[in-house]
Amino acid sequence: MGKQYEAKINALLSKMTLEEKIGQLQQCGPSLVGAFEVSFDELLDMMFDGRISKEEFDKLMAGAKQDFHEDDLRAGKIGSYNGIGDAETVNRLQKIAVEETRLGIPLLFGYDVIHGFRTMTPIPLAESCAWDPTLWVETGRLAAQEATAGGVHMTFAPMVDVAKDARWGRVSEGAGEDALLNSDYGVAKVKGYQGEDLTKPDAMVACVKHFAAYGSGEAGRDYNRVDMSLQRLRDEYLPPYEACIKAGARAVMPAFNDINGVPCSANKWLLRDILRGEWGFDGMTVSDANAVAECVNHGIASDRRDAARQCLETGVDMDMTSNSYIAHIKELVESGALSEKTLDESVANILRVKHELGLFENPYQTSVEREKTAYLTPEARQLARRSAVKSMVLLKNENVLPIAAGKKLGIFGKLADSRGEMLGPWAIGGHSEDCVSIVDACKAQGIPYIYCDSTEQAADCDVLIAAVGETKDLSGEAASRASIELGSEDIALVQTLLDTGKAVVVVLFNGRPLAIPYLAEKAPAILEAWFPGVEAGNAILDVLLGRENPSGKLTTTFPHTTGQCPMYYAHMNTGRPGGKSKFTSKYLDTPLEPVYPFGYGLSYTSYKYWGLAVEKAANGLNVTVYVKNTGERGGDEIVQCYVRDLVGSRVRPVKELKAYKKVFLSAGAEECVGFHIAYEDLGFWNNDMHYGMEPGDFVVSVGSNSAQTLNQTIYLDC
Ligand code: BGC
Numbered sequence: 001m002g003k004q005y006e007a008k009i010n011a012l013l014s015k016m017t018l019e020e021k022i023g024q025l026q027q028c029g030p031s032l033v034g035a036f037e038v039s040f041d042e043l044l045d046m047m048f049d050g051r052i053s054k055e056e057f058d059k060l061m062a063g064a065k066q067d068f069h070e071d072d073l074r075a076g077k078i079g080s081y082n083g084i085g086d087a088e089t090v091n092r093l094q095k096i097a098v099e100e101t102r103l104g105i106p107l108l109f110g111y112d113v114i115h116g117f118r119t120m121t122p123i124p125l126a127e128s129c130a131w132d133p134t135l136w137v138e139t140g141r142l143a144a145q146e147a148t149a150g151g152v153h154m155t156f157a158p159m160v161d162v163a164k165d166a167r168w169g170r171v172s173e174g175a176g177e178d179a180l181l182n183s184d185y186g187v188a189k190v191k192g193y194q195g196e197d198l199t200k201p202d203a204m205v206a207c208v209k210h211f212a213a214y215g216s217g218e219a220g221r222d223y224n225r226v227d228m229s230l231q232r233l234r235d236e237y238l239p240p241y242e243a244c245i246k247a248g249a250r251a252v253m254p255a256f257n258d259i260n261g262v263p264c265s266a267n268k269w270l271l272r273d274i275l276r277g278e279w280g281f282d283g284m285t286v287s288d289a290n291a292v293a294e295c296v297n298h299g300i301a302s303d304r305r306d307a308a309r310q311c312l313e314t315g316v317d318m319d320m321t322s323n324s325y326i327a328h329i330k331e332l333v334e335s336g337a338l339s340e341k342t343l344d345e346s347v348a349n350i351l352r353v354k355h356e357l358g359l360f361e362n363p364y365q366t367s368v369e370r371e372k373t374a375y376l377t378p379e380a381r382q383l384a385r386r387s388a389v390k391s392m393v394l395l396k397n398e399n400v401l402p403i404a405a406g407k408k409l410g411i412f413g414k415l416a417d418s419r420g421e422m423l424g425p426w427a428i429g430g431h432s433e434d435c436v437s438i439v440d441a442c443k444a445q446g447i448p449y450i451y452c453d454s455t456e457q458a459a460d461c462d463v464l465i466a467a468v469g470e471t472k473d474l475s476g477e478a479a480s481r482a483s484i485e486l487g488s489e490d491i492a493l494v495q496t497l498l499d500t501g502k503a504v505v506v507v508l509f510n511g512r513p514l515a516i517p518y519l520a521e522k523a524p525a526i527l528e529a530w531f532p533g534v535e536a537g538n539a540i541l542d543v544l545l546g547r548e549n550p551s552g553k554l555t556t557t558f559p560h561t562t563g564q565c566p567m568y569y570a571h572m573n574t575g576r577p578g579g580k581s582k583f584t585s586k587y588l589d590t591p592l593e594p595v596y597p598f599g600y601g602l603s604y605t606s607y608k609y610w611g612l613a614v615e616k617a618a619n620g621l622n623v624t625v626y627v628k629n630t631g632e633r634g635g636d637e638i639v640q641c642y643v644r645d646l647v648g649s650r651v652r653p654v655k656e657l658k659a660y661k662k663v664f665l666s667a668g669a670e671e672c673v674g675f676h677i678a679y680e681d682l683g684f685w686n687n688d689m690h691y692g693m694e695p696g697d698f699v700v701s702v703g704s705n706s707a708q709t710l711n712q713t714i715y716l717d718c
Contacts, residue, residue, distance in 0.1 A: 005355040009348050012103065017076075018330055018340070020103060021347045024079035026326045027110065027286060027318050028072075034064030068093060076101045079350060080108040082289075082320060085117065085429055087371040090151025091364050098363050106363040108354055110207070110286070113155035113193075114173060114426035115139075117146035118375040118434070119534055121384050122391040123424040123475075123511055124159065124185070126530030128175035129552035129601070130390035131638045131660055133188040139387050140192020142380055145202045149374030150429070151366050153357055154205040154251060156286075158189035160240035161210055161255070165566035166559065167220025169479030172425050172511030172531070174215065176555030177568045177598065179236050180657050183243035190247045198250070199358030201365040208244040210255030210288060212270055213237040217257055220565055222480045226257045231650060231685040233259065236570075242279055250283035250353050254316060256291055263298045265291045266307075271315040284349040286318040287311065293322035304328060309338050317346035376434060381535055388532035388539035393552040394602040400503045400525040402546025402604060403463050409449040410458030410502075411439060412493060413467035415509045417451060424531025425476025425511055434534045438467055438507070441537030447545070455500050464497045464504045465544070466490075466523075472531060475511025484562045485515045498522055507540060513558045520595045528552075546604060551636035551662070553601035553705060557594045564590060569598035569706040570653040599640050599657075599705035605631030605667065609639075612710040614700045616718075620678040625702045625710065627663065628670035638662050641675045642706060646697040646713070649686050655701060658682075675702075679718055693718070 013021070032040045047057040068089070072078050073096050084090055090109055097107045115123050121139045130136075147155060160182045163171040175185035186208065195203035213233060217224030228237075241252070254264040254271060264270055265287050275281045292311045293304050301307035305328040311319070312329065319325040332338035354360065394401070403409070415421055417439035420432030442449040452458045468490035473479065497504045505525040508514065519526055527550070532539050542548040559567040564587070578586035586592045611626040623641055639662075642655035659675040677700075683693040695717040703709030 005352055009351045013344055020076045021343055022329045023077040024347045024350050025318050026078050027080040027082050027320045028078055029082045029321055030066035030068050032064045033067045074100050082110045084109055085111050085150035085152055087151050087366045087368045094363050106359040108153050109151050110154040111152040112428055113143050113147045114157050116143050117429045119380040119384050120423050120427045120430040121387045121533045123172045123531045124174055125172045126391035128181055128185050128555040129393050131662055133184050135387055136185055136188035137192040140189045142383055144193045144204045146374055148202045148204050149366050149371045152204055154207055155193055156207045158186045159209050160186035161215035162237050163215035164568040165220040166484050166513040167480050167565050169475045172475040178657050179239045181555050182240035186240050186244040187247040190244050190249045198356050205251050206249045207251035207253050208241055208249045209253035211241050211252050213259055214255035214257050220480050222478050223256045226259050234685040245279045245281050252285045253288055256288050263295055265316050266295055266300055266310040266314050268314050284317045284353045287316045287320045289320050290322040292319050292324040313342055317349045384533050385535035385539050388535050389542050389548045391552050392543055392550055393528040393554055394550040395526040395528050395596055397602055398524040400505055403544055407462040410461030410464045411449055411451045416467035421472050422536035424472050436535055436537040438537045438540055441541045464502050466494050466497055467507045469509035491518055513556050515559055515561050517560045517595050549604045549635045553599050553638045554596055557598050558596035559594050560590045570656050572651045573654055597705055597707040603635045605629055605633050605635040607637050609710055612702050612712050614712045614714050620676055623675040623700055624672050626672050629665035629667055632667050634666040636662050636664050639673045642701040644699040648694055
C-alpha cells in the first residue's frame with residue numbers, strides 16, 4: 001500500500017527543515033488550563049486520593065479551558081492531535097495547519113473510538129461473544145461514520161491483545177482469551193473502520209494495539225512486565241496483530257509493557273524485525289500515551305533524551321503526548337547521535353498515512369453541518385440494540401426465562417437505573433443521557449414493573465430482576481482487580497430475593513469475567529449483559545421477554561475464584577493433569593474446572609450434535625457435523641471446532657479453536673455444518689523457532705462449547 005505517494009513524500013521531505021520534520025512526529029492532546037496550578041493528571045490523582053473532593057474537582061473543571069497550543073501549531077511543531085472529536089475545533093485547527101504553516105501539511109486527528117463514537121455499542125469483550133465478523137464490521141463502520149463526522153481520522157483500535165487473565169481490567173477492550181477470535185475480530189474492525197477506500201470522508205485509519213502481548217502482564221496488573229517464551233508469543237499472542245496488518249491496518253501502537261526485558265516502544269525485534277521486516281508493514285506507528293518518556297521509568301533509558309533516541313531508532317514514528325521527541329530529537333540529530341535518515345523514515349511513514357487518508361487533497365473531511373445529523377440516528381440505535389442482543393450470554397435458565405407477557409417485574413440493584421453505567425469503559429464520546437436503562441425501557445415499553453428498594457415492595461411482582469455486577473470504572477485501563485469475586489452487597493441482594501421464593505433473574509453487568517459460583521449454584525437464571533451500550537435496557541428486555549432468542553457464547557473463561565487466574569481453555573496438559581489423586585496439578589480448595597467454560601452459552605431452544613466426520617483433503621481437513629434444533633423456537637447456534645495435537649516436540653494445548661460457524665436453525669431443523677481447517681493452521685513454533693506442522697495424531701472436537709464436544713482422532717503425516 002501507499003507506494004504511489006513516495007515521490008510526493010520525498011519532494012516534501014526535501015523542503016522540510018529539521019524542526020518541521022520533528023513537528024510531524026509530535027502528537028499532543030489539548031491541555032486543560034484553568035484555576036489550578038497543577039497538571040490535569042495531578043488533579044485527577046488529587047481527587048482519587050481524597051486531597052480534593054469530587055465537587056471541588058468538578059468546579060475546577062467547569063472553569064477550565066482547553067489549550068490547543070496554537071502557537072506551536074503555527075510554527076509547524078505539531079503533526080497530530082489526540083482526543084479532539086468535534087468538527088468545529090478540528091476544522092479550525094486544520095485551517096491553521098493548512099493555511100498558516102510554512103508547508104501547509106495537514107494535521108491528523110486521533111481518538112479512542114473503542115466501541116462506538118457517540119452511539120455506544122457493547123464493549124468489545126461483549127461484542128466478541130456474538131462470534132460474528134459481519135456484525136463486527138457493521139458496528140465498526142457505524143463507529144467510523146460517526147467519528148469521522150466529528151473530524152476523527154484515526155482510531156486507536158482495535159485492541160487485539162489476547163487476554164487470559166480476568167484480573168486485567170482491559171480484558172473489556174478486546175475479544176477475549178483466544179487468538180483466532182481476536183484475529184477475526186481485529187480484521188473485521190479494520191475493515192469496518194477503514195472501509196473500502198481510506199480517502200472517503202467516512203473512513204478512518206485503524207491503529208492496532210497494543211503491540212504486543214499487553215494482555216499478559218504478570219498477576220493481571222496493568223502495565224506490568226510480560227515474560228514468556230518466544231514460541232508462546234508467536235503461537236498465542238502475535239497472530240491477531242499480524243492478521244490485522246495483513247488486512248491492511250495502517251497504524252500500530254506499541255504496548256506499554258516490556259517483553260522479556262525490552263519495553264515494546266524500544267523493542268527493535270518487535271517493531272523492526274517482525275512488524276516491518278517479516279510482515280512488511282509500511283504504515284505508521286504511534287507510541288502509547290507518554291510511553292516514550294516511560295522508558296526512563298522502565299530503566300532502559302537514562303533520561304528522556306536517551307528514550308527519544310532509542311524509540312525513534314526502534315521505529316516509533318509518532319510520540320503520543322510525552323513531548324520527548326520535540327524536546328530532544330533536534331539536538332540528537334545535530335550532534336550526530338541520531339541519523340537524519342532515521343528521522344526521515346518516520347516522517348515519511350506519517351506523511352504516507354496522511355496521503356492515504358486523502359488529507360492533502362481534502363484536509364476538511366467534515367463540517368459542522370454534517371455533524372449535526374450524524375449521531376444516534378434511528379438506524380444507529382437499531383444496530384446498537386441488535387449488537388447488544390447478540391452479545392448477551394445466557395449463563396443459566398431453570399425455566400424462568402423468557403418471562404411471559406403481562407408478568408409484573410420487581411426490579412432491584414444499583415445498575416437497573418444508571419444510564420451512564422451502561423456505556424462501559426472507554427466511551428469518551430458517549431453521553432449518559434443517550435442510554436436506556438432497564439427501568440427506562442420498562443417505562444417506555446409499558447411493561448408492568450416496580451423499581452424496588454425492599455422485597456416488601458415487590459409483594460405483588462411475579463419475577464424479580466437483580467441488576468448487579470461491576471460499575472464501569474471497575475474495568476478498562478488502570479482497572480486491574482486483585483479480586484474478581486462478585487461484590488458481597490450484590491450477593492446479599494440476590495440472597496434476599498431468593499428468600500422470597502419468587503422467580504429470580506440475575507442480570508450481570510461487567511467488563512471482565514467475574515467469579516460467580518454462588519450465583520451459578522443458587523440463582524435460577526443468569527443473563528450476562530456485559531456493558532451493552534446506549535440501547536442496554538431495550539436489548540435486555542428483548543432477551544428477558546423472549547422477543548429475541550439469546551445466542552452469545554463466552555469468549556473468556558469464568559473461574560470459580562480469583563486464585564485460579566489466569567484461567568483459560570487452551571491450557572497445557574502438564575505432566576500431572578488434575579485428577580483424584582493428591583499429586584496432580586490442581587487446587588486443594590477449588591475445583592479445577594471453571595464455573596462456565598470458554599464457548600459456553602445457552603439459548604431458549606436446544607441443539608443436538610451427531611455424526612462428526614473428519615476427512616483429509618489436499619490442503620487441510622474437511623470436518624462435518626450434524627446439528628439439529630431440538631427445541632420449539634428458532635435460534636442461532638455457534639458451532640465450534642477445536643483441535644489438539646496429541647504429540648509434539650513441544651507441549652501443545654489441550655485444545656485450540658480452529659474454526660466456528662454461526663448457523664440459524666428453525667425449530668426442528670437440522671443442518672450439516674462443515675469446516676475446512678488448513679494444515680498450515682495446525683502448526684506451531686518449534687524449539688528451533690521454525691513454524692510447521694509435525695506429523696502425528698490430532699483430535700478434532702466439535703461442539704456447542706469448549707467442554708462439550710464430539711471427538712475424533714486422525715493421523716496426519718503431511
Ligand atoms: C491507552 C491507549 C490509548 C491511549 C490514548 C493510553 O493510556 O493505553 O490504549 O489509545 O491512552 O488515549
